[in-house]
Structures are given as structure tokens and as C-alpha cells.
Amino acid sequence: MKTKIRKIGNSSGVILSKKMLEELNIEPKDELELIVKDGKILIQKVAEPRENWKEQFVKAGSLKGKTEIMDFSNKFDEEEWTW
Template sequence: METSIIKIGNSKGLRLSKTILEKYNIKDKVELILEKGQIILKPIDSPRKGWEKEFKRMNKNGDDRSLMNDVFEDENFDEWN
């Protein structure tokens, strides 16, 4: 596929069609990989997006408590001395 480089202010850019953006699930950012004389654009997935908001909600609801005890009943602290 051939596409034109376009002027964007003092820089230049590459315009991607809506079809390509949807097909490759490209949202706001891409990773730019320079490899063996090629430029590769790779979609960046943000799996942790929104986690901070959810952690705050969990804290507010009291759902952020530890699921395990800090100390186990059979733990031997003497071996750490």
C-alpha cells in the first residue's frame, strides 16, 4: 500500500485511514519500531487503563483488604537471625 507523507506544522506525518485504524485496533498511540531499514507501527494496548480509578473505588468500598495473612502460623522467625 502506498500513502503520502503530509506536512503537519514544522513536521511531517503519515495519515492512516479509518479502515486501517479499525482493522488494527489503533487508538491514540503506536509503538514505532525501527528494524532492518523498515519502520513498523505497532498498536499500543493499554490493559491497565482505568486501574487507578478502580483502586480508589475499591478502597472506598473496603474491597482492597489483603486476602492473605501477613504471617503464617507455622512461620519460623528464628531462621532469619
């Protein structure tokens, strides 16, 4: 996809197509990380806190013999805490 830098107030920005955002599962509220590497700009979605924890515990062997993982979420985390 080719695009141009656009003026947005005192800053500049890049418009990403709806199709690209859908393919990457990125929504307007999502936080993105921009990295400059080898003269290129890499853009990636910032992972949600605790994302894929169960898979990581299983990989580390911490859930051997356990049928369920404890649910760490709570109302404060979901509604009030800012990561």
C-alpha cells in the same frame, strides 16, 4: 496501501485510512510505538497496562483452582494515573 509523507507544522506525518485503523483496532487517542528495523518502520499499538493479565496468570499456572481473578482496577488508575 500507498501514501505520501505530509507536512504537519514543522513535522511530517503519514495518514492512515479509517479502514486500516478499524482493522487494527486503533483509535485517535491510542498511543503507538514506532520501531526502525531492517530499514523499515514498524508501527504498533502500545498495550494497555494489565492487558491480558488473566491469560498470562493462567498460562503461568498461578490461577490453578481459582474461579476468579482479582480485579486490580480502581478509580485512581482509570481516571488519574498516566502510564
